[in-house]
Structure formats: C-alpha cells, structure tokens
Amino acid sequence: MFAIKRALKLNNREATLMAKHAGFRRVVFNLGLSLRTQMYGERKFTDSKVIDEIKKVLTNHVKKQPEYAWMNQLSSRVYQNALIDLKEAFSRYREGKASHPTFASRRDGQSFTVDSSNGKVLLKSGNTIKIPTLGTFRLDEPLECGFVSQTFTISKEGNRWFVSFCVDAERCSVQQPESSVGIDLGVKSFATMSNSQVFDAPKPLKQAKTKLAKLQRKASKQRAGSNNQRKTLSKIGRLHARIACIRKDFLHKLTTYLATTFKSIKIEDLNVKGLLANHKLAGAIADLGFYEFRRQLEYKCQMYGTLLVVVDRWFPSSKICSNCGHKKEMPLQVRTYDCPTCGVSIDRDLNASLNILNWEPSA
Numbered sequence: 159m160f161a162i163k164r165a166l167k168l169n170n171r172e173a174t175l176m177a178k179h180a181g182f183r184r185v186v187f188n189l190g191l192s193l194r195t196q197m198y199g200e201r202k203f204t205d206s207k208v209i210d211e212i213k214k215v216l217t218n219h220v221k222k223q224p225e226y227a228w229m230n231q232l233s234s235r236v237y238q239n240a241l242i243d244l245k246e247a248f249s250r251y252r253e254g255k256a257s258h259p260t261f262a263s264r265r266d267g268q269s270f271t272v273d274s275s276n277g278k279v280l281l282k283s284g285n286t287i288k289i290p291t292l293g294t295f296r297l298d299e300p301l302e303c304g305f306v307s308q309t310f311t312i313s314k315e316g317n318r319w320f321v322s323f324c325v326d327a328e329r330c331s332v333q334q335p336e337s338s339v340g341i342d343l344g345v346k347s348f349a350t351m352s353n354s355q356v357f358d359a360p361k362p363l364k365q366a367k368t369k370l371a372k373l374q375r376k377a378s379k380q381r382a383g384s385n386n387q388r389k390t391l392s393k394i395g396r397l398h399a400r401i402a403c404i405r406k407d408f409l410h411k412l413t414t415y416l417a418t419t420f421k422s423i424k425i426e427d428l429n430v431k432g433l434l435a436n437h438k439l440a441g442a443i444a445d446l447g448f449y450e451f452r453r454q455l456e457y458k459c460q461m462y463g464t465l466l467v468v469v470d471r472w473f474p475s476s477k478i479c480s481n482c483g484h485k486k487e488m489p490l491q492v493r494t495y496d497c498p499t500c501g502v503s504i505d506r507d508l509n510a511s512l513n514i515l516n517w518e519p520s521a
C-alpha cells in the first residue's frame with residue numbers, strides 16, 4: 159500500500175467549494191468536541207455511543223437551524239469523517255498517545271476528508287480525478303495508471319489544494335521492452351542516453367526564456383512602482399508560470415517514457431560539488447529542472463517497478479574513454495572525446511552516458 163498525493167488545478171469556483179468543505183469539517187469537529195465535552199460526565203457512554211449522540215444532535219437540531227443550512231449543500235461525507243476524526247482523537251487521548259483534542263482553527267490549515275460510502279472506487283489514469291461526493295477535478299500531474307481507493311483527503315498548502323489517498327496496488331504493472339540505459343544530463347542537451355537518443359529541452363521553453371530575459375531588462379529600466387513597470391512585472395509573472403508549465407510537461411513525458419521503457423536506469427548524482435561551485439552551471443541546472451527530473455523519475459520508477467541506480471557522485475563520467483578506459487581531463491567546452499590511446503572519437507555526452515551505463519558499485 160502506498161500514498162499518492164497530487165496537486166489539484168482548481169478554478170475559483172472549485173477552490174471556493176474546497177474552502178467551504180474545509181470550513182464545514184472545522185465547524186462539525188468543533189461542535190462535536192464541545193458536545194463531547196458536555197457529555198463527558200456520562201461515563202456509561204462509549205466513544206461510539208457518544209458519536210452517535212453527537213450525530214443525532216447535529217442532524218436533528220444543528221443542521222435545521224437557518225444559520226447552519228449551508229451544511230446541507232455540502233458533502234455529508236465530510237461531516238461523517240470529521241466525527242470519525244474526533245472519535246480517533248479521543249481514543250488516542252485515552253491511550254496516552256496524544257493530548258486532549260483541541261478546537262480546530264483556520265490557522266491549523268484547511269483540510270477535510272471524504273470517502274465513498276459504496277466501497278472502493280476506480281480512479282482512471284489521466285489528467286483528472288473523480289473524488290467521491292465532490293466531483294471531477296483537474297490534476298497538476300496525471301495519474302499514471304488506474305488506481306483503486308476509498309478515502310480522500312483534500313488539503314491546502316500555501317495557495318494550492320492537494321488530494322491524497324492510499325492505494326492497495328504495489329505498483330502499476332508494465333513490461334519494459336528495453337533492458338538498461340545510462341543517462342547523462344547536460345546543459346547543451348537535456349538528456350543524452352547510452353543508446354544514442356538525445357532529449358533537448360523543448361523549443362518553446364528556449365523562446366520563452368529569451369522573452370523573459372528581455373522583459374526583465376525592460377522592467378529594470380522602468381520607473382519603480384510605475385504603472386508601466388507593474389504591467390511588465392505582471393507579464394513576467396505570467397511568463398514564469400508558462401515556463402514552469404512547459405518544463406513540467408516536458409519532464410513528465412520524458413520520465414514516464416524512461417520508466418516504462420527501460421528495466422534499469424542509471425543516472426548521475428547531481429549533488430556534485432564541482433558543478434554547484436560553478437555558479438553559472440548551478441543556475442543552469444536549477445533552471446533546467448534537474449532536481450524535478452530526479453524527483454519524478456524516482457517516484458515513477460518506484461511505481462512501474464523500474465530499477466533506478468544512482469551513480470557515485472565522484473565518478474568522473476566525462477573523463478573516461480568508454481571504449482578503452484583511458485582517463486584524461488575534459489574541460490567543459492570540449493564537445494568531443496578524442497581518445498589518445500584507442501583513437502575513438504565520440505560525442506562528449508554520449509561517452510559520459512556510456513560510462514554511466516557501465517558503472518558498477520564498488521563492493
């Protein structure tokens with residue numbers, strides 16, 4: 159069993175719906191807690207009995223009050239789950255695992271749980287998710303394959319809403335057709351693979367970046383706080399969002415392809431001191447999304463059962479001849495590896511990817 163968490167792409171109406179449900183959860187939890195505290199003297203009541211009593215009060219009295227009528231428009235599963243949370247909070251308290259439950263406040267963060275009362279539901283792969291009793295919503299990252307789950311927690315972090323749920327399946331079943339590959343990540347080409355395939359960052363990304371640099375120069379020349387500067391800054395903001403979107407899409411396609419195509423993938427550890435000491439290169443690495451690439455590749459490999467091998471960070475993949483093992487210095491501007499020992503002449507990045515493929519952990 160493993161947990162999946164995905165950011166939701168919500169429009170204003172949907173975000174408001176989520177916020178309302180989070181508020182509903184808070185109100186029900188707090189009403190329940192206050193009723194529970196009032197009943198505390200009634201020692202003969204078990205937790206379940208108390209929760210049943212609270213449910214009766216909420217259903218027969220509270221929900222019928224005009225000021226609480228809005229509750230009837232929202233998912234009743236939120237209300238059920240808020241009371242389950244309350245019950246669990248009290249059992250943890252009684253077992254000495256937690257302190258006495260306290261009133262939920264907006265400051266604790268917004269979240270709520272819904273579930274399907276008809277048992278588990280099938281979630282289809284793709285860019286949307288159907289959440290029981292709430293509706294269908296767009297996802298920031300697609301679901302790679304169909305999953306089965308029953309309980310969904312929706313929470314807000316910063317300005318974004320997330321959905322999380324547990325799935326039974328160990329992983330998505332996939333038969334990768336190819337055995338293994340070594341990947342060299344670079345500034346010139348994003349990824350060079352030991353089978354000679356090359357993946358470049360998408361063209362629109364490069365175009366958008368040129369445009370971004372232009373706008374940033376423009377903004378720096380405009381009078382601070384002026385209307386014109388504000389307009390330029392808002393353009394810059396939109397462009398940043400567009401760039402992030404294109405990059406993410408590119409990385410998703412690439413990492414899904416890799417994890418479903420190869421049985422084993424070898425990549426370099428990117429925390430290379432030398433690389434990060436070089437500021438220009440460090441900036442380029444952050445900019446290109448190497449860390450995001452690694453994050454996506456890690457979880458997709460886990461999901462599809464692909465073996466991911468991270469090569470030792472000190473392995474000099476660029477300096478070794480992949481044909482004979484000769485070692486020489488390779489300044490960054492040298493794009494071809496010309497071996498003085500065996501005479502091979504090979505693209506710098508392809509040579510590195512072959513060395514990464516052939517790397518074996520030392521015993």
Ligand SMILES: [Zn+2]
Nearest residue numbers: 479482497500
């Ligand atoms: Zn050689």
